[in-house]
Amino acid sequence: MKLRVIKCNVVDRFNQKHLFKRKSRFLCFTRGILLGFVWIGLVSATNARADNATFKAEVMPILEKHCLECHVPGQDGYEKSGLDLRTYESLMKGTNYGSIIVEGDAFTSNMMVLIEGRAGPNLKMPHGRKDLTKWEKVILRRWINRGAQNN
Numbered sequence: 001m002k003l004r005v006i007k008c009n010v011v012d013r014f015n016q017k018h019l020f021k022r023k024s025r026f027l028c029f030t031r032g033i034l035l036g037f038v039w040i041g042l043v044s045a046t047n048a049r050a051d052n053a054t055f056k057a058e059v060m061p062i063l064e065k066h067c068l069e070c071h072v073p074g075q076d077g078y079e080k081s082g083l084d085l086r087t088y089e090s091l092m093k094g095t096n097y098g099s100i101i102v103e104g105d106a107f108t109s110n111m112m113v114l115i116e117g118r119a120g121p122n123l124k125m126p127h128g129r130k131d132l133t134k135w136e137k138v139i140l141r142r143w144i145n146r147g148a149q150n151n
C-alpha cells in the first residue's frame with residue numbers, strides 16, 4: 001500500500017510539472033482498483049484451496065507433520081489408544097474405542113475436539129507438542145465438513 005502511494009505521488013509531481021494532473025489522478029485511481037482486484041483474487045484463491053482440500057494433498061501432510069511421530073505401531077500414541085494415522089483407512093477406523101471422525105461434522109469429530117483443545121488441556125493433540133496452525137485447523141475442519149472423503 002505504501003509503495004503505491006509513493007509511486008502515485010511521484011507520478012503526481014511529475015505530472016504537475018507537465019500539467020497532466022487529471023490524467024495522473026485517473027491513473028492512481030485505476031491502479032488502486034486493479035490492486036483491489038489482485039487482492040480479492042489472492043484471498044479467494046487461498047480460500048478455494050481450503051475448500052477443495054483433498055486428503056492426499058492437504059490432510060495427510062498435516063498428519064505426517066504433527067501426528068505420525070506417535071501414532072504408528074510401536075509408538076506411545078498408537079500403543080495407548082490404538083489410533084494409527086498412517087493411512088486414510090486407519091484414520092477412519094479410529095481408536096480402540098471407535099471412530100474419531102464424524103463425516104460432515106468437524107465440530108463433533110473427536111479428532112477436532114482434541115486438536116482444538118476442547119476436551120481440556122491434558123488431552124490436547126498433538127501431545128506436548130506445538131499446536132497446529134490456524135490454517136492447518138481450517139483445512140482439517142473443511143475436509144471433514146465436506147464428507148471426509150478419500151480424495
Ligand code: HEC
Pocket residue numbers: 063066067068069070071076077078080081083095100110111114115122123125126127128129
Ligand atoms: C507426542 C506424541 C503424540 C503426538 C505427536 C500425537 N499424539 Fe495423539 N495420542 C498420544 C497418546 C500418548 C495418546 C493416548 C491417550 C493419552 O494418553 O492421552 C493419544 C491419543 C490420541 C487420540 C485418542 C484419544 C482418546 O482416547 O479418545 C486421538 C484421537 C489422537 N491422539 C489424535 C492425535 C492427532 C490427530 C495428532 C496430530 C495432530 C496426535 N494425536 C499427535 C500421543 C501423541
